[in-house]
Every structure is written in C-alpha cells, then in structure tokens.
Amino acid sequence: MAELVGAFAASHGPLIIREWERVPEEQQKRMSAGFRELGRRLTAAKTDVLVIVSPDHWSNFFLDNLPTVCIGVGETHAGPPEPWMKAFPHRELAGHAEFGMHLVQSALEQGFEPSVSHRLKLDHGMCIPLWRMELEPLPRIVPIFLNSIEPPMPSLERCYEWGALLRTAIESYKEPLRVAILGTGGLSHSIGEKTMGAIYEQFDRDTIRLFGRPHGELISFLNDELMRSGNGSEEIRNWLVAHGAAGGRGFELVDYLPVPTVIVGCGFASWRV
Numbered sequence: 001m002a003e004l005v006g007a008f009a010a011s012h013g014p015l016i017i018r019e020w021e022r023v024p025e026e027q028q029k030r031m032s033a034g035f036r037e038l039g040r041r042l043t044a045a046k047t048d049v050l051v052i053v054s055p056d057h058w059s060n061f062f063l064d065n066l067p068t069v070c071i072g073v074g075e076t077h078a079g080p081p082e083p084w085m086k087a088f089p090h091r092e093l094a095g096h097a098e099f100g101m102h103l104v105q106s107a108l109e110q111g112f113e114p115s116v117s118h119r120l121k122l123d124h125g126m127c128i129p130l131w132r133m134e135l136e137p138l139p140r141i142v143p144i145f146l147n148s149i150e151p152p153m154p155s156l157e158r159c160y161e162w163g164a165l166l167r168t169a170i171e172s173y174k175e176p177l178r179v180a181i182l183g184t185g186g187l188s189h190s191i192g193e194k195t196m197g198a199i200y201e202q203f204d205r206d207t208i209r210l211f212g213r214p215h216g217e218l219i220s221f222l223n224d225e226l227m228r229s230g231n232g233s234e235e236i237r238n239w240l241v242a243h244g245a246a247g248g249r250g251f252e253l254v255d256y257l258p259v260p261t262v263i264v265g266c267g268f269a270s271w272r273v
C-alpha cells in the first residue's frame, strides 16, 4: 500500500524569480536555505510521487471556467508558461495518471467532487518551489489546483478536510508508493489591490503559532483575519491541505521572513506525518 511520507509548505511569489537579484543577500540566503531544507527532507523521505496543491494563476483556467479543485491525471504535465520562468529546467514534468485517478475516485466516493484534467500547465505556483528546492531528479507530480485566488473560494474547513481525504486516499492505493504533499502559496501578500505590496507580519506570525494549536482555533482566526491581511493570504488554504493530511499535528516552521522586495511573507514548513 502507498503511504504518506511527508507534508510540506512553501511560499511562491513571482518576484522570488523576477526580482531575485534585488533581494538583500542575507534574505536571499535564508530563503534559499528554507527551500533547500524542504528539498532535503523531501528527498530523504524517498518520495516517489509529490502531490502539489496550489492555485492556478490563470495559466489553465479563467473566469469562464474556474474549478474549485482540479486534479491533474496526465501522464505528463507542461512546464511553466510564464516567460520569466523560462530558465526552469523542465519543459515537461512526469505525472502519475493511475494514482491521480485513484485520488479522484476516492474523493468522489467520499462526497468530494473535484474536476479532472488530463492536460495541465504547472505555473510558477508549483514550479518555483520545485526549482528552489533543487529536486533533481523530480519525483512524479500529481498537481491539484485549488482555487485560492478568486472568490468564491472553498471554505477553510473544507481545505483541511481535503487534506484528511488525500491521506486516506493515499493509504488506500494498492502500490507501495511513497507520497508527499506540498502546499504552496502565502503567507501574507497583497496583489492588484490598494494595499498591493503590503506584508502583514503579525498576521503571519499569529497564523504560524496557531498551526501548533487545535485546527479549529487556526481556522477560526483565519476566518476573522484573512480578509484584512491581503488577498494573497487566501493561499494559506494550500497549507491547510497539508495540515489536514498531517491530521492537524506535527507542524514545524523551518523559517519565516517578510521579504519586501518580493512583497511576500515567506514561510517554509513541514509536518511530522
């Protein structure tokens, strides 16, 4: 049977690539170390398949067709379409069609209704962490796009439940795969709104602290505070999926630092699973 061997979370703002040279050296070092440490742990866990949970940033979907959750069941996925991601070392990433479809089927059997795609482009939300984690060779990727950028979005509780569901689904897969989950996005940032560029450090630190508390406390706090902490903070949903997969326990912050140059409160975390 397959098993969950790791749960991780990392930020992914575009300016981590586009403005990297302008990031102060000390912050560059800490961000690189944060990504690398997650990569080291993921590799040490001998991960065969990585389930990445991230929003789609208008690379596959738009307002005319915007799934809440879409699972990629392709044998391969296209690399990032953004021109400024052209140095990403993979134009095609291996998927796992059978395992992806197993996640879909398990979800449907338990009252969750994901969309399905056989052909997805993995944009910067997934590929910046993969790149900066220095995963070579890459594990096979099963992407899950979870709408965490455009209202209406799934409830925070539901995102947590998705994590629990994924763990059950992973553990019911018949092959002995070693599977990890990576949630990407957040922490606080603000894009295309009046507060663009703001980082809400206190919100980030409170959120991080509450990952160590019963998940109801975390979700209650987020339901009150997310709206006031920049629209990019909504991506914390992807961390909640990883948290749910870990049963709401074992959160460990690898590092957190607000990085004004990339306009993101940058967080790196893993869970004991």
Ligand SMILES: [Fe+2]
Binding pocket: 012, 013, 055, 057, 125, 185, 186, 235
């Ligand atoms: Fe994003």
